[in-house]
Amino acid sequence: MHELMASCHCEERKRRSSLDREDCFASLAMTGLRQLNATTAKQGNWGKMRETHGFTLLEVVLSLFILALVFGPFLQGLVSQAKVGEDTEKLQMAIKILQSVKEEVSTVRFKDFWAFADKNKPDADGNYNLDDMFWPHSKEEVLDYQRKYRDFDVTGMLRFVPRQGREAEERSLVYFKVNVTWTQPNMGKQKRSTSMMVVEPKS
Numbered sequence: 001m002h003e004l005m006a007s008c009h010c011e012e013r014k015r016r017s018s019l020d021r022e023d024c025f026a027s028l029a030m031t032g033l034r035q036l037n038a039t040t041a042k043q044g045n046w047g048k049m050r051e052t053h054g055f056t057l058l059e060v061v062l063s064l065f066i067l068a069l070v071f072g073p074f075l076q077g078l079v080s081q082a083k084v085g086e087d088t089e090k091l092q093m094a095i096k097i098l099q100s101v102k103e104e105v106s107t108v109r110f111k112d113f114w115a116f117a118d119k120n121k122p123d124a125d126g127n128y129n130l131d132d133m134f135w136p137h138s139k140e141e142v143l144d145y146q147r148k149y150r151d152f153d154v155t156g157m158l159r160f161v162p163r164q165g166r167e168a169e170e171r172s173l174v175y176f177k178v179n180v181t182w183t184q185p186n187m188g189k190q191k192r193s194t195s196m197m198v199v200e201p202k203s
Contacts (some may be wrong), residue, residue: 013127021077087184090152092178093145097154098194100138101178105158108134110200113158113174122159130176151183161197176183 008174095177112134122128132139142154158176168173177195 063152064123086149090149090182090184090190093152094192097138097142097180098178098192099153101135101156102194102196104135104138105130105176105178106196106198106200110172110174114171116159117171125159126161127157127159130158130178132158153181154178155181177178
């Protein structure tokens with residue numbers, strides 16, 4: 001009887017020991033699972049932080065530096081082409097204005113030159129300012145162009161030239177000159193001119 005009871009106690013201890021080991025293993029497994037979840041959560045939070053904060057300042061600066069290296073020469077080329085195009089446009093306009101003023105002044109009646117001279121005083125060399133009343137259509141073109149390029153300017157002069165063998169007071173020959181000026185970015189102020197003699201037609 002005592003042996004049977006001892007045997008039963010022994011089996012009971014073994015069964016409890018086995019349960020304790022199973023509980024230990026289960027506890028370890030749960031602990032490991034919790035640590036794994038914690039690690040995964042940290043990694044997820046880091047990824048979310050990366051998504052939330054975006055790129056760092058250093059990354060942005062490096063990106064801009066690379067873009068500047070790549071597109072810098074290209075942009076400089078575009079700026080140079082724009083300047084060349086502006087200079088070409090101004091030169092073409094200057095030639096056009098000179099020709100236009102020349103044509104208008106050549107059709108002015110001499111009595112209009114005389115009336116203008118009577119109302120205005122010449123400078124020390126006998127030159128009069130070439131008033132835009134003598135070239136009204138060209139003046140409109142110049143004003144339109146100056147709205148785009150303020151450095152574009154037109155000036156002119158006229159004077160009566162004495163004719164050989166005639167009286168000094170006679171005013172039948174007029175000399176006029178027109179100047180067009182503008183500023184070129186790399187070459188400074190530019191100038192184009194034209195001149196012409198106008199003779200009073202015989203009546």
